[in-house]
């Protein structure tokens with residue numbers, strides 16, 4: 001076992017090795033940088049080698065198998081075997097769990113959605129489902145997505161079985177049941193198209209207040225972050241919406257990020273735009289201290305949900321199918337490294353965390369291993385970059401000289417780092 005500082009130092013001492021996303025996010029003050037995954041993918045050993053590296057992904061979200069259709073396929077019959085595969089994977093690798101999800105109109109078994117329930121019956125069904133599932137995972141989940149996607153895009157409530165029978169009261173009912181079953185888990189409302197201002201974001205603010213006014217606990221709001229290349233809001237627009245939620249006393253997180261091309265094949269300019277779009281999202285989270293982390297909805301195009309849901313679209317992830325990192329990956333890495341550097345320079349304590357304790361050797365096999373020393377003969381600034389900090393790359397305007405004894409190593413066209 002290695003403490004983070006030791007593991008990071010060991011990793012960075014390897015020529016050509018780079019700091020990975022979670023380790024940089026933590027150094028920048030976040031709780032995690034994570035990924036969703038799913039049961040079928042865990043038989044892909046090349047994929048798993050990247051996923052299990054907690055320096056890269058310090059948090060895991062089960063993509064499907066904690067949903068109602070898997071966990072209570074018939075009334076009163078509970079099954080956690082598939083969900084347990086993912087939660088055990090995360091625990092074995094020292095990764096934080098975001099648990100997903102308890103109440104959602106989709107992937108809901110027809111015994112729930114097609115029943116004709118009284119309010120009392122459906123309340124019992126909700127309470128029983130949540131008590132069982134949250135109870136089963138008690139102590140394991142950093143956070144639960146308690147209610148998922150309660151809103152239509154125009155800000156009205158979805159008329160699913162829960163709303164039709166219970167009105168908006170099903171939402172505080174669900175949060176109260178989750179709070180009772182695991183007092184330590186952070187309880188989240190999670191949705192998409194609430195990342196930018198508009199009727200849906202306003203309605204989501206209303207959901208936070210609805211829960212609070214009912215005397216129930218809500219700890220966080222999850223912004224899914226399914227964006228389109230060239231159609232992603234700016235960092236400042238995103239951060240401003242995050243702050244409007246933080247004002248209500250909740251933490252925030254990006255929970256399902258991907259940035260898809262709406263038409264393929266992708267162009268070189270498109271990859272640059274995609275990198276900028278990912279950077280807007282990560283930058284918004286970095287700009288808001290109550291934004292605890294960023295989760296991508298899988299990191300590898302091979303397992304992206306996009307092509308099967310949006311015909312003709314795709315290439316939405318940080319890695320290509322061949323497990324090579326895209327320009328977007330390096331852009332995110334660079335942003336996190338810069339934030340880690342500025343955090344480190346204003347703090348006297350090294351980042352430490354038990355979440356990064358790992359018994360596995362840090363792996364960087366998916367990353368380029370070429371190392372070149374960049375020229376430092378024409379520094380444009382007298383300031384120096386600290387250990388791990390960025391010191392060069394396309395578009396970089398910060399310091400190009402490293403604090404002693406570190407040297408600036410080019411990792412790729414977008415990113416040179418003080419190692």
Ligand SMILES: *[C@@H]1O[C@H](CO)[C@@H](O)[C@H](O)[C@H]1NC(C)=O
Pocket residue numbers: 320321322324
């Ligand atoms: C991986 O796939 C991408 C996209 O097809 C390609 O540009 C890249 O060169 C590939 N990398 C490797 C190492 O095969």
